[in-house]
Amino acid sequence: MSLTPQPDSGADDYVIVQGWGNYTEQDHAVWRALFERQSALLPGRACQEYLDGLAGLGVAADGIPDFERLSDILERTTGWRIVAVPGLVPDDIFFGHLAARRFPATNWIRQPAQMDYLQEPDVFHDVFGHVPLLMNPVFADYMAAYGRGGLKALRLGALPKLARLYWYTVEFGLIRTGAGLRIYGSGIVSSRTESAYCLESPKPKRIAFDLLRIMRTEYRIDDLQDGYFVIDSFDQLFAATGPDFTPYYETLKGLSDVPPGAVLPEDELIEIA
């Protein structure tokens, strides 16, 4: 399958039919294995909002969920629906869906040999990783705001800066709670090794959320993160997307990029308990 999906039958938003009936027994077995493995790891590591969303959706071990059924529950809660796509879609299409409260979820699942890592998001990463937090009203608003911001960033040629915000929050974000650090990033909750590493390893730096600092920070897509950013609440995250980012992009032009894992003097470092 080509990695650059073409819109099917004139659907210029890359939306396809999920094809739930076409999943094989192996597909569902891979889902069950991934679901059971992560479900054993996440209590005490993933934030309560994520765990509540997973339970509220009824995403279960038994097999790959039907997007329409999940969407009916999701829509009643935060107005979001899930649309099936063949894989990564062009940025403008992606942001357009998010702005319209449609989460584009890949419809295929990884092969058994890819259990521990795959480059491109599959249905487990997208549905198990991303969809549960869309049940949280504040995070759901953040994701819609991010979509609108993405369309604007494209127009301003500032997408790489905004993509960093997505990476260090939606994909790899941590949150401080009274009980300690917890995970909310989808790239982490769907990964066996990173779910433990991000909270327990002394190697990565953990830095308090700072919007401009994040938008200066490069990231690598092919390895465990060297640095994480930590929010205090989803309200804080949503509030950060309130202002118009145009002046931020101007400010960033005068600031150098920061390598992943580097620490700046002004950083508030957060130690693991």
Ligand code: HBI
């Ligand atoms: N497409 N289906 C899909 N899923 C993504 O997470 C995704 C995408 N296209 C672009 C993209 N992410 C990133 O480039 C943006 O987050 C910046």
Ligand code: FE
């Ligand atoms: Fe993702």
